[in-house]
Amino acid sequence: MDFMNSRRNFLKVSALTGGGILFGLVFPSFETNDTSTALADYMPNIYIKIKPDGKIVLMAPNPEIGQGVKTSLPIIIAEELGVDWKKIEVELAPLDNRYGRQTAGGSGAIRGRYADLRKMGAAAREMFVNAAAQIWSVSAADCIADDGMVIHKSSGKKLSYGELASKAVTMQIPANPTLKDPKDFKYIGTRITDVDVHSIVTGKPLFGIDTRREGMLFAMIARSPAYGKTLGNVDDTKARKVNGVKNVIKLKNSVAVLATSTWAAKKGRDALVIQWNTTGKLENSSDHFAGFKEILEKGPTTVGRNDGDVEIAKQKATKVLDVYYEIPTLSHCQMEPLNFFADVRDGKVELYGPTQVPDQLRNDVAEKLGINKDNITVVVPRQGGGFGRKLMTDNGVEAALVSAAAQSPVQVQWTREDDMQNDFYRPAEMYRYRAALTANELLAWHQSAVGIGRGIRGDSYVAGAMVNYRSDSQGFNSNTPTGWWRAPGACTMAYVAESFFDEICLELKKDPVAFRLDFFKKAKDAPVGRLGYDPIKYKTVVELVAKMSNWGTTPTGVYRGFATWFSFGSYAAQVVEVKLEDGKPRVTKVYCAVYCGRVINLSGAENQIQGAIVDGINHAMFPKVTFVDGAVQETNFNTYNFLRMYDAPLDIEVKFVESDEAPTGLGEPALPPIAAALGNAIFAATGKRLRRLPFAGQL
Amino acid sequence: MAKYSLSINGKIMSVEADDDTPLLWVLRDNLNLVGTKFGCGVAQCGACTVDLDGEALRSCVLPVSAVGKRKVVTIEGLSEDGDHPLQKAWEELDVSQCGYCQSGQLMAASTLLKSTPDPTDQQIDEAMTNICRCGTQVRIRKAIHLAAKKLNTK
The missing domain is CATH 1.10.150.120 ([2Fe-2S]-binding domain)
Incomplete structure (x- = not known):
């Protein structure tokens, strides 16, 4: 993700704050600019709405994909604003450039917005206080704000924010509002339940797939059954005869069937007779891996880092450990299959549906349809998972194209098979790791990597703590599309690097925890070249998880594995416990220590860590995508294996290192180390070193 | 198209649908009970689970014509006030x-x-x-x- 960009946006928003545009009087409602409405909302700024009945609504500016920001972002505003959390409402903000970076990705929402949202809440609080002080003709310094009220300390007079709203929005906007002392925080750092949980457990229509509009048609689309094939002749005679089918629309490389129900659209789509012409290479996964191997044997072309001289070290070594690790292609499998609602009529576009990048979607639709951005609205409902799939805008763009062609509001619904054959996959990769060893020393670490697409970047923390370190990589050309999958890069590299580290510990007869601590000491005392992490923070999480798990005193019948990784600004260290059931390892418990700066919502934060661990156990154990002649073989959950309740740990104990620092990423950092920690535990239990994902078929 | 009388969340509901339409889509598209979710269509993921005469059932593979007189409970009918x-x-x-x-x-x-x-x-x-x-x-x-x-x- 582009963090520099989010930083720039933050500065821009701050500048606007001073200039009074962002905080400008927005009355009655910035959304409609409809001055005729008598009962309008007051908005001290775009994050805070006071409804005519006094109810306070806080806006959550980033898409909610299950990472909890619809709850945690408003918590930050509420904290500084001084309102009763139980009495406020939360809305997901529509796409509006005044909100800055409205993206769900890169574990960036909280860390990008923390400082800014505090300022927004604090500025509005001061406006309420100033309004009350003026009404009472007292000094603002004699007033306090709490639970949505301004109170005059000496007289005890009170006015609610609702009562003050009309006056407050006429107050001058404070350029540098006073922020709360974190020791006075009421909500930040506490356990707060997801704002939508009641709607979720009662089945309310929260998701894009639940969209139902007057006159809306349901659409399904026939897309190419294999990469390398393109649309040829289409015979839609049978499709048009299907009960409920209203229209068939040929797009550039696909065919949409529109009907009065999802099922009719699917039956119509499936009744199309389409000739798909082979116009490109029909690729096989087996060829990908053979190609990777060839490159790794020759040596990849791009050098990422080269400290000291690994070749001389290899010559000095008494043993060179030389191993290959394999990572399969993966689908995203967010639980809500892709869909999107679009209404393109009279030069105006309404888009409503799941995307992690609403701004990008608007740009893409504007370009494809030749319609000015100002005539396009994008509203993003709660989403059934993201995991990086919806950083691509294809689902929204496609819906807009279908609606434009049909001149009708449409909901395009994907089946699971559509989703899995038309993904932007986590790329297949292969790694070669070499370690130059003596009987008790690691002389050099040589990481070589190759993957579909752009190749692999990044290094383990041993880079910076090793005199002789080299990483090199190479991309592999393929027409199978790749994209971002939760904790991109880190999710696979941590598995490989931390498994290999365990192999080295075994060779050198070192304790995995103690040996890692040696590296962090070296990195701190005598760093070699650039250091991409803080060794003290790494040491802190490793020591904490060792303490939590009572590392070194393994109970009978329990086998343990350890791994740690730094990603998205945060540090995670994990101990996995497995037991053997019928000779097969079962994960029973995971301990995880996390260093992520200040925690905003303890319940949500724990959920992210526990979820990332379970998600990571899944990718370690079960799924893979195989291409045969360009077609995906695993197109649904009957062939794409997935973790079930039995495979999840019985307990995941999470501890956050207490910190006053600004928050860092949380949606991704606990995923990368878990596959290695699990593989290392499986090795402890079975003596099998698993160098290929997924593990399940190898046990 | 045929007419079906279904017992859903304690009420008899009448729908017109093709006989092969899975109960899932009848609930979602005909009756606007969208709490029951589509996830895979092959009875694997369980997002579409409903209670059919006390048994958990994947509604994405049950044709509406096979429901008969059995009582269907969806998430919307799990409790009256969301307090199960x-x-x-x-x-x-x-x-x-x-x-x-x-x-x-x-x-x-x-x-x-x-x-x-x-x-x-x-x-x-x-x-x-x-x-x-x-x-x-x-x-x-x-x-x-x-x-x-x-x-x-x-």
């Missing part, structure tokens, strides 16, 4: 992340508690075969135990 012990436990433990699979999880859990009021971990493993990519399984397990406790102390 499972729903309360889910809220108390803040189980959901994205939330998409949770109505199916709740329906699977509610049929489990009907037959097994105080399930063991092993019984939970066997009954709860739904998929959740967010990884809420650990909290789901705890919430089922909590709901069982609430039910049994009522």
Whole structure:
């Protein structure tokens, strides 16, 4: 993700704050600019709405994909604003450039917005206080704000924010509002339940797939059954005869069937007779891996880092450990299959549906349809998972194209098979790791990597703590599309690097925890070249998880594995416990220590860590995508294996290192180390070193 | 198209649909009961789970013509006021992340508690075969135990 960009946006928003545009009087409602409405909302700024009945609504500016920001972002505003959390409402903000970076990705929402949202809440609080002080003709310094009220300390007079709203929005906007002392925080750092949980457990229509509009048609689309094939002749005679089918629309490389129900659209789509012409290479996964191997044997072309001289070290070594690790292609499998609602009529576009990048979607639709951005609205409902799939805008763009062609509001619904054959996959990769060893020393670490697409970047923390370190990589050309999958890069590299580290510990007869601590000491005392992490923070999480798990005193019948990784600004260290059931390892418990700066919502934060661990156990154990002649073989959950309740740990104990620092990423950092920690535990239990994902078929 | 009278959430509802239409799409598209979710269409993920005469059933593969007189309960009918012990436990433990699979999880859990009021971990493993990519399984397990406790102390 582009963090520099989010930083720039933050500065821009701050500048606007001073200039009074962002905080400008927005009355009655910035959304409609409809001055005729008598009962309008007051908005001290775009994050805070006071409804005519006094109810306070806080806006959550980033898409909610299950990472909890619809709850945690408003918590930050509420904290500084001084309102009763139980009495406020939360809305997901529509796409509006005044909100800055409205993206769900890169574990960036909280860390990008923390400082800014505090300022927004604090500025509005001061406006309420100033309004009350003026009404009472007292000094603002004699007033306090709490639970949505301004109170005059000496007289005890009170006015609610609702009562003050009309006056407050006429107050001058404070350029540098006073922020709360974190020791006075009421909500930040506490356990707060997801704002939508009641709607979720009662089945309310929260998701894009639940969209139902007057006159809306349901659409399904026939897309190419294999990469390398393109649309040829289409015979839609049978499709048009299907009960409920209203229209068939040929797009550039696909065919949409529109009907009065999802099922009719699917039956119509499936009744199309389409000739798909082979116009490109029909690729096989087996060829990908053979190609990777060839490159790794020759040596990849791009050098990422080269400290000291690994070749001389290899010559000095008494043993060179030389191993290959394999990572399969993966689908995203967010639980809500892709869909999107679009209404393109009279030069105006309404888009409503799941995307992690609403701004990008608007740009893409504007370009494809030749319609000015100002005539396009994008509203993003709660989403059934993201995991990086919806950083691509294809689902929204496609819906807009279908609606434009049909001149009708449409909901395009994907089946699971559509989703899995038309993904932007986590790329297949292969790694070669070499370690130059003596009987008790690691002389050099040589990481070589190759993957579909752009190749692999990044290094383990041993880079910076090793005199002789080299990483090199190479991309592999393929027409199978790749994209971002939760904790991109880190999710696979941590598995490989931390498994290999365990192999080295075994060779050198070192304790995995103690040996890692040696590296962090070296990195701190005598760093070699650039250091991409803080060794003290790494040491802190490793020591904490060792303490939590009572590392070194393994109970009978329990086998343990350890791994740690730094990603998205945060540090995670994990101990996995497995037991053997019928000779097969079962994960029973995971301990995880996390260093992520200040925690905003303890319940949500724990959920992210526990979820990332379970998600990571899944990718370690079960799924893979195989291409045969360009077609995906695993197109649904009957062939794409997935973790079930039995495979999840019985307990995941999470501890956050207490910190006053600004928050860092949380949606991704606990995923990368878990596959290695699990593989290392499986090795402890079975003596099998698993160098290929997924593990399940190898046990 | 044929006419069907279905017993859904305690009411008789009349729908017109092709006989091969899965109950899932009748619920979602004909009756606007969209709490039951589509996830895979092949009876694997469990997002579409409903209670059919007390049994957890994947509604994405049950044709409307095969429902007959059996009583269907969806997430919308799990309780009148959203206060089923499972729903309360889910809220108390803040189980959901994205939330998409949770109505199916709740329906699977509610049929489990009907037959097994105080399930063991092993019984939970066997009954709860739904998929959740967010990884809420650990909290789901705890919430089922909590709901069982609430039910049994009522």
